[in-house]
Amino acid sequence: MFAKIAINYSPNFTTPARNLKNIKYIVFHYTGMSSETKAINRLTDVKSKVSCHYFIKKNGQIILMVPEKYEAWHAGVSKWKRDSFLNKTSIGIELSNKGHRLRYEKYSKKQIYSLIKLTKKLIKKFNIKSPNIIGHSDIAFDRKIDPGEKFPWELLSNKKIGIWHNINKKKLFKLRKKKLTQIEQIKCLKFIKKIGYFVKKNNKSNYIKLFKNFQRRFRQELINGILDQECLIIAEKLSKIK
Numbered sequence: 001m002f003a004k005i006a007i008n009y010s011p012n013f014t015t016p017a018r019n020l021k022n023i024k025y026i027v028f029h030y031t032g033m034s035s036e037t038k039a040i041n042r043l044t045d046v047k048s049k050v051s052c053h054y055f056i057k058k059n060g061q062i063i064l065m066v067p068e069k070y071e072a073w074h075a076g077v078s079k080w081k082r083d084s085f086l087n088k089t090s091i092g093i094e095l096s097n098k099g100h101r102l103r104y105e106k107y108s109k110k111q112i113y114s115l116i117k118l119t120k121k122l123i124k125k126f127n128i129k130s131p132n133i134i135g136h137s138d139i140a141f142d143r144k145i146d147p148g149e150k151f152p153w154e155l156l157s158n159k160k161i162g163i164w165h166n167i168n169k170k171k172l173f174k175l176r177k178k179k180l181t182q183i184e185q186i187k188c189l190k191f192i193k194k195i196g197y198f199v200k201k202n203n204k205s206n207y208i209k210l211f212k213n214f215q216r217r218f219r220q221e222l223i224n225g226i227l228d229q230e231c232l233i234i235a236e237k238l239s240k241i242k
Contacts, residue, residue: 005054006063010044012051014071018088023068023126025083025090026119027075029136030146031055032099039096049073052092054118060110062118078139079198080132086139091122099146106150119161131196131241133162141197141213142206149220165218165237175229176222188227191235 029052031039036057042048043055043065051072055063066072074092075085083089095111098104122128135151136144157164180188192214193199200206208225215223218234 006061008040008044008055008063008065010051010065010072011046012043012049012073013066014073014087017069018071020069020126022089023091024128025080025086025132025134026122026128027086027090027092027134027136027139028115028147028151029074029092029094030097030099030148030151031094032097032101032146034098034102036096039094043094052094054091054093056093056095056111056114056118058096058108058111060108060114062114075136075139077143078136080134080139081196091126093118095147097147100148104148104150107147107152112152112155116156116159116161119156120159123161129242130157130160130163134196135217137213137216138197141210142200145213145216149216149223151217153217153220163238163241165234167233167237172219172230172233175233178229180227180229180232184229184232185227188232188235191232191239194239195235195241 033039033042040055043051051066052074053064053066053068053072055065068091071087072092073087074094075087075090078084078086080086093115095107095115097107119133136146153162154164156162189199192210197210197214199210211227212223212225215231218238219230
């Protein structure tokens with residue numbers, strides 16, 4: 001078991017209380033700030049208008065900031081599958097990490113241990129399905145890149161948290177950078193949409209951001225925003241998970 005959960009309430013949440021039966025997503029974030037103290041101060045500052053339900057420090061300490069019965073302000077403008085503005089249907093978990101703008105770092109073992117324990121508890125409590133455990137970059141790919149490519153999605157999937165493709169890595173590597181035909185590109189895009197990503201048609205800059213964030217989660221070794229045969233086989237496999 002993880003240590004007792006600390007409390008540091010944020011004033012940033014929506015009232016009245018929501019119906020807990022509507023909660024069906026867990027969204028992971030990183031703080032993207034230079035220190036834990038600054039991150040905690042921002043998440044509890046009424047002027048910032050941001051918050052989360054749980055904050056996990058590098059030492060594994062979990063802090064409750066917004067009770068689950070209220071909407072925390074963590075997702076912002078967001079979309080996954082048929083749902084928009086996911087604050088109302090999600091639990092938001094922030095992990096302390098300086099992020100890409102400062103000095104992106106590996107998440108600590110203690111953080112991930114606490115994250116696994118907490119998330120499993122939430123999955124059981126709210127009966128959350130694996131495809132509905134997502135990152136901020138999944139639901140807002142056009143403006144966010146957290147929790148990033150150092151977030152251990154494969155490890156979490158092995159603990160029955162979130163989804164992963166589990167395709168042989170040697171097989172995948174042989175397909176890397178192999179170009180797709182136009183028909184294959186369309187197929188790959190359909191698979192990515194079926195996973196849950198919101199696809200805006202005929203928007204090249206958004207396509208690149210979408211592909212990068214898809215890779216940031218499911219092909220973390222190479223993030224170039226270009227779909228290839230490796231991406232195609234990964235997307236097809238993931239699109240079949242329900």
